[in-house]
Amino acid sequence: MLSNRKHHSKKAGLPPGTLVYTGDKTHDIEISTIEFDAEKIAERKIADIAECAGLRDSESIAWIDFNGVHDTKTLTQVGEMFGLHPLVLEDIANIGQRPKADIFTDYVFIVAKMFRANGEDGEIIHEQVSFILGKNYLLSFQEMSGDVFEPVRQRLRQGLGRVRTNGADYLLYALLDAIVDGYFVVLERFGEKIETLEERLLEDPNEQIRAELHAAKREMIFIRKAIWPMREVLASLARERTGLVAESSEIYIRDLYDHIIQVMDTVETHRDMVSGLLDTYLSSLSNKMNEVMKVLTIFASIFIPLTFIAGVYGMNFEFMPELAWKWAYFGVWGVMAGVAVALLIFFRRKKWL
Amino acid sequence: MLSNRKHHSKKAGLPPGTLVYTGDKTHDIEISTIEFDAEKIAERKIADIAECAGLRDSESIAWIDFNGVHDTKTLTQVGEMFGLHPLVLEDIANIGQRPKADIFTDYVFIVAKMFRANGEDGEIIHEQVSFILGKNYLLSFQEMSGDVFEPVRQRLRQGLGRVRTNGADYLLYALLDAIVDGYFVVLERFGEKIETLEERLLEDPNEQIRAELHAAKREMIFIRKAIWPMREVLASLARERTGLVAESSEIYIRDLYDHIIQVMDTVETHRDMVSGLLDTYLSSLSNKMNEVMKVLTIFASIFIPLTFIAGVYGMNFEFMPELAWKWAYFGVWGVMAGVAVALLIFFRRKKWL
C-alpha cells in the first residue's frame, strides 16, 4: 500500500507505455516453463526469454512463469513475442496496480494480488501477480520467488484432477483458485490474531493493545482494497466471450466468485470484531477512570470530615469546655467512627463499594 | 462463522471439486426417504445410498434427506446417481457456504442456513442445509440430525395442505418456509434477550452487560450475514425458468421473499436497539462519573474551608487575641456552620443536591 503510493511518482513525466519497475529490485528474474497436454509434461528453467519463442503457437499448453518484473528488457521481449500492448507491459512492471481484467482480441490480461504467509516467521507477504491468457499459453508474472502455486504444479506433474486435460483457461482458473485459497489462510491468521488481542484486552487493556488493534484495522482495510476488485475481475471473465475462456468454465468462475464474496464477508466480520474491540477498549478506559475516581472519592470523603473534627479540637481557644471533659477524647473517637461508618453505608448504598 | 473461517483452509491446495468435509464429524450419516403422491406415502430409513437408485425416475415424488455431509464416499455416490456437478458436491460438503441458488439444466442447487433453538437448553444452533431440486425428487443435506422440518413431515403424512398434491418444487417451498419460520422463532428469542438486557442495564449498568450487548450485536451481524443472501436465492428461483419451478409457485416464492424482508427488518430493529443500549450504557457511565464527582466536590468543598478555619485557631502564636475571647469558640462554630450552610445553598442552586 505504502509502496504503491511511494513508487508511482517514479513515473511522473514519462511517456505512457514506458516500462518502469516501481518496486525494489530484490533478485534476478527467474523464468520457468511447463509445457503439457493430457499425455506428457515438460518442465524447464530457462535463462533467456528467447527460448520461449516456439511456445506461443505450440499444440500443447504452455505456462511460463516469471519471478521478478524489474527486468524491463525481458518484459519488452515478451511483449514483442506475444504481441502485448505497451500499456499492458507498463501495468505488469508497475506493482501498484489495482486488480483488473482487460479483454483484448487475442489475449486476456489479469492483475491479481497474492497473499501468503512467509514460511519462516509467519509474516504475511503480498505481491502482485499478472496473468496473460492466450490461446494455448498462460504467462504469469510475480514480483518475487515463492508463491501459492505449488499444489497446482503438483497436480500438473501427477495428472491429478482436470488440469492436464483442460485448456489454458482452466489452468488460469486453478491458479486464481490457489490465490483465493491463500486469502482464506491469511484471514484465518488474522482471526487468530484478533482473538489473541481480545483475550489480552480483557485481561489488561492498555495503549499497546489499542495500537495493535488500529494496525489490524488498517491491515483489514488494505486487504479489503486488494481483494474487493477481484469480484469485478471474475465478473468480466465470466461476461466477455472472446473464445479464450470456454463456456464450460463459467461454473468454475462463478464458484471462485462465491469464494471471493465469502472472503469479503470474513473481512467485514473481522473489521466488525476489531471495531468492537476498540469500543471495548474505550469503554474500559472510562471504567478504569470511574474506578480511580471512586477510590479517591471514598478516601477523601471519609477522612476529610474526620480531619475536620480533629482540627476543631486542636484549636487553642481558652474557653473550650469539651477539652476538660473526662471522656471527651473517647467520645470524639466514637463520633468519628460513627461518621465513617455512616459514610461507608452511604457508599455501599450507591454501589460504589 | 468462526467455523467457516477456520475450516476453509483445510482445502487450500486441493484441486477444485475435491470433496472435503470442512466441519467436525459428529455422528454417522443418516438417510431417510419419503416417497409420496396424492394417494400414498412411504417413509424409509436406509443404510446404503444404493437403495435410492430407483427414486430418480419414479413417478411419485421422492424426498431424500441426508443427516451429515462428512461422508464423502456417500456424497460421491449421490453425485453419480443424480448427475451432479463436482463443484456442487464440494459446496455441499463445505459447510461455510454463503446461501445461494445455482440453476443447472436438470436440477437446481440451493444452499440455505437453518437456525433452531436446541430443545434442552434453548441454545441456538445453526447449520447449513443444501437442496437439490430435480424433476420428481428433492434431496436435502443437513449437517446433523434435528431440524425444523417436522411439521412438514406431519403434513405429508396426514395429507394436510397442498404439499401432497403439488410437485417437488412445492415441497422445496414448504421446507424453505419452515426454515424462514425458524428465523422468526430465533429472532423472538433475541428480542426477549435484548429486553432482559435493557431491564438489567437500567437497574445497574456494568461491564458485564456491555460485554453481553457486544456479543448480541456480533450475533445479529452473524445472523444478518446468514439470512441476507436468501433474498437473492429466492429472487433467482422466481426469475429463472427451467421448468423445475412451476409458474404457479411464483406467488409462494414472492411470499417467502416478503418474509425474508420482514426478517431483515426485525434484524435491523434489533441492531438499532442494541446500539441504542450501548449508547445508553456509555452515557450512564458518564452519569455515574458525574455523580461520583459531585459527591467528592460537595464533601471536599464544604470541609476544606472549615478545616482551614480550625487550622487557623490551632496556630500557636503568642498574640492571638481571639483565643482569649470568652465566646470565641462558639463563635467559630457559628461561622463554620454559616459557611457550610452557604455552600449547601450554593450547591442546591447548581442542582447538584
Next chain:
Amino acid sequence: MLSNRKHHSKKAGLPPGTLVYTGDKTHDIEISTIEFDAEKIAERKIADIAECAGLRDSESIAWIDFNGVHDTKTLTQVGEMFGLHPLVLEDIANIGQRPKADIFTDYVFIVAKMFRANGEDGEIIHEQVSFILGKNYLLSFQEMSGDVFEPVRQRLRQGLGRVRTNGADYLLYALLDAIVDGYFVVLERFGEKIETLEERLLEDPNEQIRAELHAAKREMIFIRKAIWPMREVLASLARERTGLVAESSEIYIRDLYDHIIQVMDTVETHRDMVSGLLDTYLSSLSNKMNEVMKVLTIFASIFIPLTFIAGVYGMNFEFMPELAWKWAYFGVWGVMAGVAVALLIFFRRKKWL
C-alpha cells in the same frame, strides 16, 4: 413492531396459506358497506358476510369495510366470495406485514400502515390496513374500529369532489390519501414533542430526557420502516396496468408519491433533530462535569495552601521565632489573604471564574 416480532412465531410449522390471526383479539368483527354511484348512495352495517354476495358484480361501486381481521371464518368466506388467493388472506390476518402491493389478474392487493392519534389521550395508534381493489368493489380490512377515513365517508355521503363520479380505484386513492394525511398529523405531534424535549433539555439536561430522546429515535425508526415501503407500493400501482387502475389516476398516484417523499423528508429531519439533541445532551454532560471539576479545583487549590500555612504555625517546636512576634498572627492572615487573591486572579485569567 414488537407485536410483529412476537406474533409471527404463532405460525411456525403451519402450512402456508393457513389463516392465523397474529394480533390480539380486541372486539367482534364489524362489517359496513357503502354502495354508491354518481346518483345514489346506500350505507349498511351487516352482520353476516353472506349479505355482500351480490356486491361483487353489481353495477354501482361497493366499498366493504371490515373492522377486525381475527375472525378467520369470515375471512375464508370473503376469500371464496371474491376469489382471493389463500396467501392473500393469510397476509390480511397476519398484522405484521410490510406495506406492499401485489397485482393479480382480477384484483390488486395492498397492505398499508395507518397511524392516528387516539382521540382521548392523544396516544398514537398504528394498525395494518389491507385493501382489495376489484373491478367495481373495494374491500378494506382494519385491525380495529376507528380510522382516518371519516372525511372520505363524508365526501361520499355529500357527493363532494370526484369520489362519487370516479371508479373504485379513485376511492382507493382517496383512502390512501387520507392515510398519508394521517402521517403528517402524527409527524406534527412528534415535531412538537421533540421541540418540548429540546426546551427541557436546554433547561436541565438529565437522564430522563435522554431516555425519552432514545425512545423518540426508536419511534422514528419504527415509523420510517412502516412508511418507507409505501413508495414502492405506489410505484407498483402506477406501473402495472391491469385495467383496474385507470390511466387518468396516474397523476393522483404520482401526487401521493410526492407526499410520501415529503413524509420521509420530515422523518429524516426529525431523526436529525433527535440525534442533534442527543449530541447536545452528551456535550452538556461533559460541560457539567467540567463545571463540577472547576468548583472543586478552585476550592481545593485556594484552601489547601492556606491550611498548610496554618498547619505550619500549629507545630509545637520549642524554637519557632515567629510565634513570639507581636504582629505575626496578623501578618500570617495577610499572607494567606495574598495567596488567596493571587490564586483568584490566576483562575480568572484562565476564565474559570
Next chain:
Amino acid sequence: MLSNRKHHSKKAGLPPGTLVYTGDKTHDIEISTIEFDAEKIAERKIADIAECAGLRDSESIAWIDFNGVHDTKTLTQVGEMFGLHPLVLEDIANIGQRPKADIFTDYVFIVAKMFRANGEDGEIIHEQVSFILGKNYLLSFQEMSGDVFEPVRQRLRQGLGRVRTNGADYLLYALLDAIVDGYFVVLERFGEKIETLEERLLEDPNEQIRAELHAAKREMIFIRKAIWPMREVLASLARERTGLVAESSEIYIRDLYDHIIQVMDTVETHRDMVSGLLDTYLSSLSNKMNEVMKVLTIFASIFIPLTFIAGVYGMNFEFMPELAWKWAYFGVWGVMAGVAVALLIFFRRKKWL
C-alpha cells in the same frame, strides 16, 4: 421546514385537489405582467386576473408573476384560464412542496425553492416559487413580494442578452439561473458565518458556540433538502420532450445542472467544516478538563504531603525529641522545600508544567 411540517395537516381530510393555502397570509396578492417580443416590451400591474385572458394565446411572450398564493379564488381563475389540473393548483398553494417538475401535455409545472438575503438585516428568507411554462407564456407564483428576479427584469427591459429573442423556455431558464445564483450568495454568507464561528471557537470554546454550530448544521441540512431535488427537476426538463422546451436550450439546462452540483458540493463542504468544528469543540472540552485536573493535581499533590508534615509536628505527645532540637523548625522547612521541589521536577518531567 417547520412551516412545512406544521401546515400540511391543515389539509388532512379534505378532498384531493382542494385549494388550501398552507402558509400564513402576509399581504394581498399582487399580479404583474410583462409582455415582450424582440421589438417591444410592456409591463403592467393588474388588479384582476381576468385582464390576463388574452395573454395565453397572444403572439408575443407573456410572463405573469403572482406575489402571494393564499388567494384561492384567484388561483382557481388562473387554473380555468390556463387549463391547469386541480392537483397543480393544490401544489402551488401548498408551500411545503418538494422541488419537482411535472410534464403535462401542454404545459410544464415546476416547483423550486428561492433563497435570498433580506435587504435590511441580512436574514435569509426562503420561499417556494412555482412556474407554469406554456407555449408562449410563463406563470410564476411566489409566496411574498421580493425576489431575485430583478436582474432578469432589467435584461428584459434593456433587451440585453438572449432573453428577449428566445422563447418562454429561455425566460424560465433565466429565472431558474437567477434562483441558483441566489443559492451561491446564501452559501457564501454561510461560509463567512462558519469562519467567524471557527475563529470564536479557537479563542474561547463555549456552549453558546456549540449551539450555533448545531443550528448551522441543521440549516445546512435544510438547505440541502431544498436544493437537492433541483437536480431531478433539471434532469426531467432536459429529458422530456414536449416541444415546450426547445432542444437548443438543453445546453443551458445542463449548465444549470452543473451549477446545482457545485452548490451541493459547497453544501457538503460546509457540513464537513461544521462537523469538524463540532469535533474540535468536543476535544477542546476534553483538553480544558485535562488542564483543570492538572492544576488540581499539582496543588493537591504538593501541599498534601507538606500539610502532613506540619500536622506531625503539631501533635501533642510528651516525648517528641525533635521538638526540642534547636534547628528542627528550620530543618522541617528545609524538608518541606525539598519535597515541593522534588514534586515540581516530577511534574515537569511528566510535561504537566
Next chain:
Amino acid sequence: MLSNRKHHSKKAGLPPGTLVYTGDKTHDIEISTIEFDAEKIAERKIADIAECAGLRDSESIAWIDFNGVHDTKTLTQVGEMFGLHPLVLEDIANIGQRPKADIFTDYVFIVAKMFRANGEDGEIIHEQVSFILGKNYLLSFQEMSGDVFEPVRQRLRQGLGRVRTNGADYLLYALLDAIVDGYFVVLERFGEKIETLEERLLEDPNEQIRAELHAAKREMIFIRKAIWPMREVLASLARERTGLVAESSEIYIRDLYDHIIQVMDTVETHRDMVSGLLDTYLSSLSNKMNEVMKVLTIFASIFIPLTFIAGVYGMNFEFMPELAWKWAYFGVWGVMAGVAVALLIFFRRKKWL
C-alpha cells in the same frame, strides 16, 4: 474551494454566457503555440490571439496554451475564432468549475484540476485547466503560468513516444496523464506529512497536532472533490464517439481511468489513516487524564489518612492517655508507615503503580 464559494456570487444577476473571471488577476495572459506533425515542430510565444487564426484548419496539429483566463476580451476572440459556445467560455473563465466533459458536435470541452508542488517552498498549488479538443487542434487554458506539462513538451520537441505521430486526442491524453501523475506526486507528499504527524503524535499528543490532522482531513476532502469527477470525465470521453477521439485511444483512456481509481484508493487510505490518528489522539487524551487522576488519587489517598492521624494527636483534650506514653510518638510513626505501605500495596494490586 473557498475561492469557488467566494467568487461565484460575482456573477449573480448577470445574463448566462456573460464572461466574468471569478479568480484574482495575477499576471498578464500568455499565449504559446506548438505546431507539429511527425516531421517538424514549431514553438511560438504570441502576443495577439489573432496570430492563431490559421491554426484551426492547418494540416499539422496545433496546441495553443493560454496562461491566464482573466482576459475576457481574448477569450471572446478565441470563442469566435474556434466557434465555441458562450457557456463554454463562461466555464473557462469561472475557475470554480467541477471537472467535466461536454461533447459538442465539432469539439470536446474538458475541465480538470491540476495539482503541483510549488518549486520553492513545496506548497501545493491547485488550478483549473480547461481543454478544447478539436479536429487538429487542442486549446488549453490555465489560471497561471507554471504547470506539469513540461515533460510532454520535451517529448514533443524530441519526438519521443507516440505523441508526435498521433492526433490531437493523443496529445490531450498525454496532458491528462501528466495531470494525473501530478496527483500521485501530491498524494505522496501528503503521505509523508501524515507519517510525520503520526510520529509527532506518538511522541507528544497535543492540540496543535490535532488541528493539523483536522486540516489534513479537510484537504483530503478537498482533493477528493477535485479528483473524483475526473472518473466521469474519462468515462464520457471513452463512451461518446464524435470522431474527435479515435477508437484506438480507448485503451489509453481506460488506463487513465484505472489510475484515477488508484488515486481515489490512495485518498481513501489517507483519510482512513488521518481518522485513525484522530482516534488515537482522543484516546491518548483519555489516557493522559487517567494518568493525572491516578497520581492525584495516590497522593491524596495516602496522605489524607496520615494527616488525619496527625490531626488526632494534635487535639488538646486534657485526658488523652496516649500522649503521655513514652513510645507513643514512635508508635504513631509506625502506624502511619504501615498505613502508607498497605495503600501502596493496594494500588500496586490495582496496577496503578
